[in-house]
């Protein structure tokens with residue numbers, strides 16, 4: 001918890017640097033005209049109540065956590081330690097801020113909405129939802145988004161919205177889509193706000209941390225990890241470290257495993273199997289040349305969330321990282337694992353395969369991950385560690401190389417990074433490309449109707 005004066009300072013500092021960056025960036029955009037065909041994006045000017053003002057209430061929602069420390073560095077959070085150049089205490093819910101900051105340095109911005117393929121709404125949807133999810137407006141959660149809609153629909157003339165009925169608009173909502181899918185019946189006991197259920201937003205593309213089983217408006221994009229390198233050399237030295245790292249554990253699981261009692265589920269099976277294998281000791285338990293079969297990192301009560309060292313080290317030392325569904329099917333830890341070259345093991349398709357298609361193409365999953373159906377584990381007694389031990393070492397190395405190929409595309413590099421690093425597409429670049437593609441095909445469909 002930080003004392004209020006610091007909070008205030010952080011916010012003002014944040015707002016000021018934001019606008020300086022804007023001025024600086026718009027002045028360098030001119031020579032890219034030809035490369036920008038079909039990629040122009042217009043940032044819709046929104047009143048500050050839709051973004052920066054929301055940050056001033058960062059200490060209001062005690063249930064959620066005081067998120068003031070995480071808004072610094074344009075949403076990357078504080079550095080893990082003073083001399084760190086790439087590692088931050090990043091909270092994934094701050095993706096709205098860091099995406100906004102990255103958008104400001106996007107090379108194909110245009111002040112003219114008429115010539116833009118896509119219109120970006122710099123609205124901090126997830127942060128604004130806190131007052132409905134945890135705050136005083138829990139009973140009006142069906143209203144989330146109506147104020148925004150009213151603004152974008154009616155504040156200008158000719159209307160930017162009218163041009164394509166909102167089909168060319170997009171925004172970031174840094175929470176699982178479930179949090180915005182409360183049925184419109186206005187029953188506040190059902191979790192969530194109704195933003196994605198409002199017909200007003202059916203045409204808008206929402207980039208979320210997790211999509212529903214049958215998504216319409218939303219597309220899931222990677223959770224931000226804690227790694228945000230500012231230049232190519234730092235990315236390359238990390239990749240080298242990952243490749244060289246000695247993998248002394250076969251598998252690891254980082255999470256709050258819940259108790260070992262309760263109804264059967266895959267998280268519980270993992271915890272039992274993992275703890276039992278650890279208890280067996282290194283000499284007689286170790287198979288396949290591993291010192292340890294399973295490493296369980298207890299992350300109960302969110303203790304790992306802003307402390308990447310707790311889980312990155314064990315991930316660097318393990319061949320496989322178990323990714324059972326958590327409170328929702330996806331978890332940030334999938335992306336931490338990829339970053340550490342720790343091969344993700346999935347137990348249901350909703351955890352990844354049906355989510356991050358732009359960043360992790362569905363047809364490539366077999367190349368970089370392992371799938372063990374959760375039913376086999378929970379009901380048929382399949383032992384996860386036996387399955388993993390059965391994968392030959394050479395195959396493990398091959399899978400890890402594939403993982404390293406896709407790794408740069410799931411991390412969010414630091415804003416204002418070196419030109420060298422900009423030549424590698426990161427999670428932001430891929431998200432923007434995907435959005436433009438999607439909007440173009442939407443507009444083509446609408447035109448054909």
Ligand SMILES: *[C@@H]1O[C@H](CO)[C@@H](O)[C@H](O)[C@H]1NC(C)=O
Nearest residue numbers: 049053054055056057060136
């Ligand atoms: C901040 O919280 C106060 C008290 O809940 C509320 O009155 C105010 O409107 C909030 N400000 C913003 C920008 O949401």
Ligand SMILES: *[C@@H]1O[C@H](CO)[C@@H](O)[C@H](O)[C@H]1NC(C)=O
Nearest residue numbers: 078079080081082083084085
């Ligand atoms: C880190 O920097 C802050 C502010 O510059 C300073 O107060 C703190 O003592 C430093 N911490 C270490 C471990 O050097």
Ligand SMILES: *[C@@H]1O[C@H](CO)[C@@H](O)[C@H](O)[C@H]1NC(C)=O
Nearest residue numbers: 135136137138139140188189
């Ligand atoms: C929401 O509505 C319920 C039921 O009507 C009521 O008990 C509760 O106090 C309301 N909450 C707020 C924050 O107004």
Ligand SMILES: *[C@@H]1O[C@H](CO)[C@@H](O)[C@H](O)[C@H]1NC(C)=O
Nearest residue numbers: 165166199200201202203446
């Ligand atoms: C969404 O698009 C359809 C046409 O595809 C249009 O009829 C409808 O009015 C649009 N919705 C809004 C809220 O603009």
Ligand SMILES: *[C@@H]1O[C@H](CO)[C@@H](O)[C@H](O)[C@H]1NC(C)=O
Nearest residue numbers: 260272273275276277279280
């Ligand atoms: C742990 O392993 C032992 C020996 O392999 C086995 O008998 C026992 O049932 C296991 N315990 C659990 C909780 O799976």
